[in-house]
Amino acid sequence: MNFEFTEEQLMIRDAARDFAQRELLPGVIERDEKAIYPTEQVKKLGELGFLGMLVGLDYDGGGMDTISYVLAMEEISKIDSSVSVIMSVNNSLVCWGVEKFGNEEQKQKYLKPMARGEKIGAFLLSEPEAGSDATSQRTTAVDMGDHYLLNGTKNWITSGKSASTYIVIAQTKPELKHRGINALIVEADSEGISVGPHENKMGMRASDTHSVMFNNVKVPKENLLGEEGFGFKFAMKSLEGGRIGIASQALGIASGAYELALKYAQERKAFGKEIINHQAIAFKLADMATEIEAARFFCLKAAWLKDQGKPYGHASAMAKLYAAETAMKVTTEAVQIHGGYGYVKEYHVERLMRDAKLTQIYEGTSEIQKIVISRGLVD
Amino acid sequence: MKILVCISNVPDTTTKVKFKEGDSLFDDSGVQWIINPWDELALTRALELKEDAGNSVNEICVIHVGGAGADATLRKALAIGADKAVRIDACPADAYHVAGQIAEFLKENPFDIVFSGIESSDYNGSSVGAMIAEFMDYPGISSVTAVNLDDDDIQLSRAIPGGKQVLKTETPFVAVVQKGIANEPRIPSMRGIMMARKKPLEVKAAAEMDVLTKSVKFELPAEKGACKMIESESAEQLVDLLKNEAKVL
Amino acid sequence: MSVIAFAKNWNGKFKNSTYELVSYTKELANKLNTNLIVLSIGEVSNDELNTLGKFGADKVVSVNNPQLNILTSRAYAKVIAQLAEKEAASVVVMSDNNSGKAIAPRVSVKLKAGMVAAVQELPVSLDPFVVKKRVFSGKAFGHVQIDSEKKVVTIAKNCFGLIENQVEVNIEEFAPEVDASLFKIQVIEEEEQKDKVILSDADVVVSAGRGMRSPENWAPVEELAEVLGAATACSRPVSDEGWRGHEEHVGQTGKVIAPNLYIAAGISGAIQHVAGISRSKCIVAINTDPEAPIFSVADYGIVGDVMEVLPKLTKAFRNSKS
Numbered sequence: 001m002n003f004e005f006t007e008e009q010l011m012i013r014d015a016a017r018d019f020a021q022r023e024l025l026p027g028v029i030e031r032d033e034k035a036i037y038p039t040e041q042v043k044k045l046g047e048l049g050f051l052g053m054l055v056g057l058d059y060d061g062g063g064m065d066t067i068s069y070v071l072a073m074e075e076i077s078k079i080d081s082s083v084s085v086i087m088s089v090n091n092s093l094v095c096w097g098v099e100k101f102g103n104e105e106q107k108q109k110y111l112k113p114m115a116r117g118e119k120i121g122a123f124l125l126s127e128p129e130a131g132s133d134a135t136s137q138r139t140t141a142v143d144m145g146d147h148y149l150l151n152g153t154k155n156w157i158t159s160g161k162s163a164s165t166y167i168v169i170a171q172t173k174p175e176l177k178h179r180g181i182n183a184l185i186v187e188a189d190s191e192g193i194s195v196g197p198h199e200n201k202m203g204m205r206a207s208d209t210h211s212v213m214f215n216n217v218k219v220p221k222e223n224l225l226g227e228e229g230f231g232f233k234f235a236m237k238s239l240e241g242g243r244i245g246i247a248s249q250a251l252g253i254a255s256g257a258y259e260l261a262l263k264y265a266q267e268r269k270a271f272g273k274e275i276i277n278h279q280a281i282a283f284k285l286a287d288m289a290t291e292i293e294a295a296r297f298f299c300l301k302a303a304w305l306k307d308q309g310k311p312y313g314h315a316s317a318m319a320k321l322y323a324a325e326t327a328m329k330v331t332t333e334a335v336q337i338h339g340g341y342g343y344v345k346e347y348h349v350e351r352l353m354r355d356a357k358l359t360q361i362y363e364g365t366s367e368i369q370k371i372v373i374s375r376g377l378v379d
Numbered sequence: 380m381k382i383l384v385c386i387s388n389v390p391d392t393t394t395k396v397k398f399k400e401g402d403s404l405f406d407d408s409g410v411q412w413i414i415n416p417w418d419e420l421a422l423t424r425a426l427e428l429k430e431d432a433g434n435s436v437n438e439i440c441v442i443h444v445g446g447a448g449a450d451a452t453l454r455k456a457l458a459i460g461a462d463k464a465v466r467i468d469a470c471p472a473d474a475y476h477v478a479g480q481i482a483e484f485l486k487e488n489p490f491d492i493v494f495s496g497i498e499s500s501d502y503n504g505s506s507v508g509a510m511i512a513e514f515m516d517y518p519g520i521s522s523v524t525a526v527n528l529d530d531d532d533i534q535l536s537r538a539i540p541g542g543k544q545v546l547k548t549e550t551p552f553v554a555v556v557q558k559g560i561a562n563e564p565r566i567p568s569m570r571g572i573m574m575a576r577k578k579p580l581e582v583k584a585a586a587e588m589d590v591l592t593k594s595v596k597f598e599l600p601a602e603k604g605a606c607k608m609i610e611s612e613s614a615e616q617l618v619d620l621l622k623n624e625a626k627v628l
Numbered sequence: 629m630s631v632i633a634f635a636k637n638w639n640g641k642f643k644n645s646t647y648e649l650v651s652y653t654k655e656l657a658n659k660l661n662t663n664l665i666v667l668s669i670g671e672v673s674n675d676e677l678n679t680l681g682k683f684g685a686d687k688v689v690s691v692n693n694p695q696l697n698i699l700t701s702r703a704y705a706k707v708i709a710q711l712a713e714k715e716a717a718s719v720v721v722m723s724d725n726n727s728g729k730a731i732a733p734r735v736s737v738k739l740k741a742g743m744v745a746a747v748q749e750l751p752v753s754l755d756p757f758v759v760k761k762r763v764f765s766g767k768a769f770g771h772v773q774i775d776s777e778k779k780v781v782t783i784a785k786n787c788f789g790l791i792e793n794q795v796e797v798n799i800e801e802f803a804p805e806v807d808a809s810l811f812k813i814q815v816i817e818e819e820e821q822k823d824k825v826i827l828s829d830a831d832v833v834v835s836a837g838r839g840m841r842s843p844e845n846w847a848p849v850e851e852l853a854e855v856l857g858a859a860t861a862c863s864r865p866v867s868d869e870g871w872r873g874h875e876e877h878v879g880q881t882g883k884v885i886a887p888n889l890y891i892a893a894g895i896s897g898a899i900q901h902v903a904g905i906s907r908s909k910c911i912v913a914i915n916t917d918p919e920a921p922i923f924s925v926a927d928y929g930i931v932g933d934v935m936e937v938l939p940k941l942t943k944a945f946r947n948s949k950s
Binding site: 057 | 450451454455458563566567568569570572573576
């Protein structure tokens with residue numbers, strides 16, 4: 001066992017922290033309130049290599065380990081989860097899948113620009129009738145010999161409008177059920193694709209969440225990821241890694257809110273002393289700090305397993321479940337510690353509380369994580 | 380053309396300072412270390428000069444006098460773009476000692492331009508750069524707010540009270556730089572961090588050098604009295620207080 | 629034995645900080661039971677040199693060499709060191725300003741004299757020689773012992789004040805060797821702000837931060853500064869945004885100032901800003917946020933919108949003058 005980070009991991013954490021303080025903190029309240037997509041911020045994030053930090057150097061990525069990724073996700077999420085969700089989806093859902101299962105041509109053509117952050121990727125799995133239940137895909141990719149013909153609607157797509165590259169999960173052979181599902185790389189400007197209106201969300205309001213409609217979209221055969229019928233497995237594998245990203249995001253939301261609450265409790269006075277000197281507040285902070293530390297260990301453990309090439313699906317489900325629940329609880333307490341100030345936007349904690357809610361829902365709800373965890377118990 | 384940038388390793392500017400051993404030593408437990416902000420600006424300008432094709436700057440080296448604890452800071456300098464780092468393995472006892480060590484290095488390894496920040500945010504000595512210039516008998520320009528190399532023709536601006544002077548000089552020289560010299564310091568990119576792994580960080584033995592001063596004690600400033608709050612409608616009251624109570628008008 | 633104060637001139641004139649330096653060094657010489665020698669370099673009239681007598685300078689050494697009209701730290705250091713050798717000076721004292729920062733370290737190396745910059749007061753003790761200075765950008769004070777036989781110190785502005793001690797000035801000319809090879813710096817252009825109060829010299833400073841909301845809103849700041857004869861300053865975000873020039877940035881990485889009165893309008897008071905202003909004698913803060921950290925370092929505070937409060941203050945100051 002070794003609980004020390006390397007010099008490099010700490011440098012990445014500090015770089016992410018500096019970036020968040022310098023580039024994300026100014027304007028985060030306005031971007032949230034008016035649901036303004038963080039175009040400039042995402043561009044700079046890409047230039048620094050955060051959007052492709054997990055991709056290997058050969059494909060223009062940062063070649064960093066997953067531990068570093070957890071640290072960076074935490075720092076960025078402390079300030080702006082609308083940005084960190086774009087980073088998480090691009091890194092751990094889209095780039096990871098193409099790097100792991102794509103062929104050389106696909107990597108050259110699609111992975112490299114995404115790893116450089118020049119193009120953004122989106123992962124299209126959820127459907128109006130199929131959120132967590134990925135086996136019942138209504139979107140179809142009919143094999144037309146030299147291409148697939150794509151029809152259907154995908155919902156709740158992060159970066160739905162800003163992405164240039166989609167990974168679309170669709171049913172090709174309904175008779176084979178989930179073994180007939182394919183994963184396709186689809187260029188977002190293909191003919192027949194239309195993007196629905198911006199979802200007016202409760203939290204993470206600055207990220208662009210849209211539905212995407214496919215109407216007779218031709219997808220070249222060479223854009224199939226992996227073998228024919230590999231799509232469902234591909235999606236499940238991608239989500240295993242994606243959960244580390246979202247768990248780290250939830251961790252960051254929690255620790256961001258905790259840091260603000262701790263600072264506030266040391267400054268704000270009530271009944272003649274700083275409120276941190278009242279046990280009611282001190283104990284809240286003690287609980288928050290302890291749970292955040294536990295969530296951090298979950299995230300780092302899952303990341304470590306992934307870096308070691310060991311199975312990490314079970315650990316990442318635990319990390320996501322625990323970190324998301326912690327984020328919700330800690331942010332709620334942070335608002336409570338701030339009292340009336342916590343309920344106004346200027347103090348940031350109400351935004352973190354709204355953002356936290358989404359971590360319990362997307363990339364597998366907390367309930368789905370429990371299914372994954374419980375199934376893993378009896379294997 | 381080669382630029383040497385002197386780097387000091389200092390506690391993060393938001394650090395709450397504490398002392399230990401009877402207030403004789405700075406308590407560095409839990410301290411986050413950073414590149415001294417002025418040195419970081421100097422490094423940023425050096426990197427900008429290297430990237431500019433209009434001059435012949437082709438190597439940026441950073442140098443630090445201190446223990447292995449500063450290696451992370453030097454590695455960061457490499458990650459944001461310095462080509463190599465040198466650490467003189469000595470306890471940085473005072474400005475004379477530090478400047479002397481760097482001068483000894485310079486005698487063996489000549490550079491065209493030496494950059495140093497105008498002060499360090501820990502002991503606020505503000506003397507290392509000019510001392511190096513004197514040890515080396517180089518021209519030294521202090522309070523530098525701009526360095527431009529056009530076809531290696533050197534122009535610097537320095538702050539003077541209420542204005543600035545534009546100067547011309549020749550290499551080798553020492554520029555002691557302050558705010559304004561460069562834009563924002565850089566954040567290391569993932570690629571930069573990766574490349575820093577392969578860049579040289581050379582550790583050199585210290586030279587014999589005298590130490591002329593020593594820090595003997597620290598104290599924290601007296602607590603400030605409470606702020607007297609005045610209603611926003613009562614501007615006259617404030618004027619009266621400034622005149623008759625604070626006596627500063 | 630002697631103590632030397634280097635009195636820098638600006639276009640042939642001295643400033644209050646020069647007289648403060650002379651007052652300090654006179655007091656130090658008295659404590660050390662030795663003589664004060666004030667050194668002036670460059671063309672300064674005898675009338676101006678005589679003004680030093682008001683603060684106890686009975687011996688002024690003038691190096692009236694036009695070559696030295698432009699500050700060249702290398703040549704100045706050589707002149708100061710030569711005089712220090714000639715007069716067997718035990719301590720050389722300078723002001724902690726741009727020129728002191730450039731010259732003092734060079735004198736230190738030439739004389740192999742331990743140096744301490746920006747000391748706050750007369751030495752805490754003379755034997756051993758211990759001086760007190762701000763460290764960690766004002767978060768603490770350090771006591772530094774100088775062990776070498778010769779010593780160099782620079783003194784922080786406004787740390788000592790002026791002590792009048794009228795004496796007859798005895799001016800001596802001194803012609804040290806200054807080799808032409810020492811002048812490798814040429815001034816090709818000079819800009820001076822003539823009509824504005826210089827920030828580093830100002831007794832009163834009106835400073836504004838992001839609370840002004842936009843660079844177009846600076847008129848109330850400038851009006852208040854005008855009524856007070858004050859210099860204008862700003863916080864780091866304001867200079868980073870380019871709303872005001874870098875030369876106005878006050879704080880840890882900008883200018884560190886020590887005026888009598890500092891008025892902070894719409895500045896929250898980040899720790900880095902406070903590092904630049906904590907030596908002010910009196911701080912007034914105006915901010916909409918009653919929890920802003922600036923109020924914990926201020927002497928007087930007003931909670932309110934700067935755009936409304938500043939014009940009221942300007943009016944009140946104007947009325948109090950007339």
